[in-house]
Amino acid sequence: MSGQEIVDLCRRHTLYEWSAQSAVDPIPVTRAKGIHFWTPEGKRFIDFNSQLMCVNIGHGDERVVRAIAEQAAALPYANPFMATEARARLGAKLAEITPGDIDVFFFTNGGAEANENAIRIARLVTGRQKIAARYRSYHGGTAGSITLTGDPRRWAAEPGMPGVIRIPDFYHGLQRPADSVEQVLAQTEEVLQMEGPQTIAAIIVEPVTGTNGILIPPDGYLQGLRRLCDKHGILLIADEVMAGFGRTGEWFSINHWKVVPDLISMAKGLTSAYVQLGAVGMRRHIADHFQKNVYYGGLTYNSHPLACAAALATLAVYEEDKLLENARRMGVVMRGLMEEMQRKHPSVGAVRNIGLFGIFELMRNRETREPMAPFNSTSPEMQALGKFFRQEGLYTFVRWNTFFTNPPLTINEAEMREAFGIIDRALEITDKAVA
Ligand SMILES: Cc1ncc(COP(=O)(O)O)c(C=O)c1O
Numbered sequence: 001m002s003g004q005e006i007v008d009l010c011r012r013h014t015l016y017e018w019s020a021q022s023a024v025d026p027i028p029v030t031r032a033k034g035i036h037f038w039t040p041e042g043k044r045f046i047d048f049n050s051q052l053m054c055v056n057i058g059h060g061d062e063r064v065v066r067a068i069a070e071q072a073a074a075l076p077y078a079n080p081f082m083a084t085e086a087r088a089r090l091g092a093k094l095a096e097i098t099p100g101d102i103d104v105f106f107f108t109n110g111g112a113e114a115n116e117n118a119i120r121i122a123r124l125v126t127g128r129q130k131i132a133a134r135y136r137s138y139h140g141g142t143a144g145s146i147t148l149t150g151d152p153r154r155w156a157a158e159p160g161m162p163g164v165i166r167i168p169d170f171y172h173g174l175q176r177p178a179d180s181v182e183q184v185l186a187q188t189e190e191v192l193q194m195e196g197p198q199t200i201a202a203i204i205v206e207p208v209t210g211t212n213g214i215l216i217p218p219d220g221y222l223q224g225l226r227r228l229c230d231k232h233g234i235l236l237i238a239d240e241v242m243a244g245f246g247r248t249g250e251w252f253s254i255n256h257w258k259v260v261p262d263l264i265s266m267a268k269g270l271t272s273a274y275v276q277l278g279a280v281g282m283r284r285h286i287a288d289h290f291q292k293n294v295y296y297g298g299l300t301y302n303s304h305p306l307a308c309a310a311a312l313a314t315l316a317v318y319e320e321d322k323l324l325e326n327a328r329r330m331g332v333v334m335r336g337l338m339e340e341m342q343r344k345h346p347s348v349g350a351v352r353n354i355g356l357f358g359i360f361e362l363m364r365n366r367e368t369r370e371p372m373a374p375f376n377s378t379s380p381e382m383q384a385l386g387k388f389f390r391q392e393g394l395y396t397f398v399r400w401n402t403f404f405t406n407p408p409l410t411i412n413e414a415e416m417r418e419a420f421g422i423i424d425r426a427l428e429i430t431d432k433a434v435a
Helices: 003-013 062-074 085-097 111-126 143-148 152-157 181-195 221-232 253-257 284-292 305-320 323-344 380-392 413-431
Strands: 031-033 036-038 044-047 102-108 130-134 164-167 200-205 235-239 263-266 278-283 348-354 357-362 402-405
Touching: 044 413, 062 305, 085 102, 085 278, 085 305, 102 111, 102 284, 111 143, 111 200, 111 235, 111 263, 111 278, 111 284, 130 181, 143 152, 164 181, 181 221, 200 221, 221 235, 221 253, 278 284, 305 323, 323 348, 323 357, 323 413, 357 380, 357 413, 380 402, 380 413
Parallel strands: 130 164, 130 200, 200 235, 235 263
Antiparallel strands: 031 036, 036 044, 102 278, 263 278, 348 357, 357 402
């Protein structure tokens, strides 16, 4: 099929997510390798968002493709009450690489279901109902996960699951300074007091926030949340769905602050999205609860052998190719280029990155620091920027007044410089709007 035929049929018979269908304009894609993907007509794109911040090991890795094919030939499916070698090895491997005494895993189809099960586990173990989450967050599109989500994707699903409360953010946009650790923790403790700490089962946070702005917490914040949780018998859930698996230069982003959460949810980079898989990991003391008590949760595709085999092969690639080290090294290169863009282009209001998890925030006024697009909206300049990226073959997410820099962890310096060459030219568009 031609690119246009594919696009036309997809638009006629399939529903695109988070969009009014008349506004979607998908890129047809037929193959991908390394940091690139191609349209049927052969137009090449640099995948500067790793698709949905998930293809961490890059596209088309033969080792993972082979592992999937071998598993498909031997045993493509076994139900969740069976024991398979892929499931056995994956649980053991994850116990090795996850923080502290996180030791036991429940496998799902993706990140939202990982969070759904994290909530359920927290409620069953503590006997409490409330879950605290932040506004600047995304935790998934299913009933419970979308209620935890703080960003506008939640609005249409309200009122949602009962029992979700909000704790404060430390970041407040381009026009207001970020809070100090002391401020945000004091406000958080106040919310816990007002809600009744003994009614709260868990606090869920993205240790480094993803789509809501690559928000890197100030040192001491996550340690402070850990202390508050310990003081009040609240469980700490780390949502590592986007920030996990080398994206920030560590297996999990929370490792930068040496904090051990009670529950950790993951997906995306776990298989680099070659097959869909999520998981929630739990510390020993939580897993022990379910020795005598029933775990009331299940999925037909729990511990799917194809996905477990893909995950095992993917984890081996991170290690064989030293991708965490490359993410750290290339993160430094990326930071240098981001800062160069900020010095050169007046529309760059802020740049942030940790490893290969990065974002640009654009502004239209250097005095007032007014964002280039309002909250939850766009502007002609941001649309023109996105159009230019697409025309020049740079694929990334342009959201509100921001765009993301999240390439596969396999990227090298020449590829990084090529991408930033396009970004450099693109920013001339937004510079023209700056007062
Ligand atoms: C932090 C975070 N949590 C959860 C999810 C939901 O994962 P999924 O789309 O696999 O259900 C996402 C997806 O982007 C995410 O970024």
